[in-house]
Amino acid sequence: MRYFPLILIIVISISCGQVLTAPNKISAGLALSFDDDYIEGWYSLKDLFNRYHAKVTFFISYPHSLTNQEITMLKKLQADGHEIGCHGYSHNHALEYADMQDYIQTDIMPCIESLQAHGFNIRSFAYPWGQNSEETDNALLAYFDTIRDATVHDTACQWDNAYKYNNSIYWQGTRLICARGIDGAGGEERIFDELDTAKETGTILSLFTHKPSNESGQNNTPISKIENVLQYASDIGLRFYTMSGFTDSQAHQLS
Secondary structure (H helix, E strand, O other): OOOOOOOOOOEEOOOOOOOEEOOOOOOOEEEEEEEEOOHHHHHOOHHHHHHOOOOOEEEEOOHHHOOHHHHHHHHHHHHOOOEEEEOOOOOOOHHHOOOHHHHHHHHHHHHHHHHHHOOOOOOEEEOHHHOOOHHHHHHHOOOOOEEEEEEOOOOEEOOOOOOOOOEEOEOOOOOEEEEEEOOOOOOHHHHHHHHHHHHHHOOEEEEEEOEEOOOOOOOEEOHHHHHHHHHHHHHOOOEEOOHHHHOOHHHHOOO
């Protein structure tokens, strides 16, 4: 009689039901995303993304204000393999709503429907201002494959005292993604160290920024800095992920 080994499938789960297969065979990589509605600036990076075979996610707020030219630009970016995600119809603070259904009907569904009407398949969401709670996560995971939180200085996203889950900027195998903001000039050495950590540990680092611009200003990030990050990630052999790539089967396979 032949005996077959028992194969155990391990899952990671936390209180808000973010369950995925344990990431024991993912390819080390970088998930870079851009927030708000700086469409022209993002589109100016189209050739840069192609140069490094980078795929990123653009989280759109105020979709009802998109011009025909901006919609065309986003469709060309989507055709290149980039993802278009939801960042709120009016970029509202999720925690300012006493009623989650009110938040969903006011800021979430109109954003999804507006972007879908423009021809975009919406699978991911990024919290405006990085504000969330267990209640908001539970509600929004019913509408999106992945949702992204944000931190600026730390290596993990922190929630209120009642929700103590500490989510690292290195993917933990759940549908809730934590990304660190990299707006502004400088800081490349820290980013390179974080990319090295992702490579060494075989996981996915998540970063986000807003407006590609060589001018000083809030939310602006020099184009040379963005290129340096993409080039370094490419040089050390990291894979580029969109936000929905976390839940695709490809995220659990070695390249």
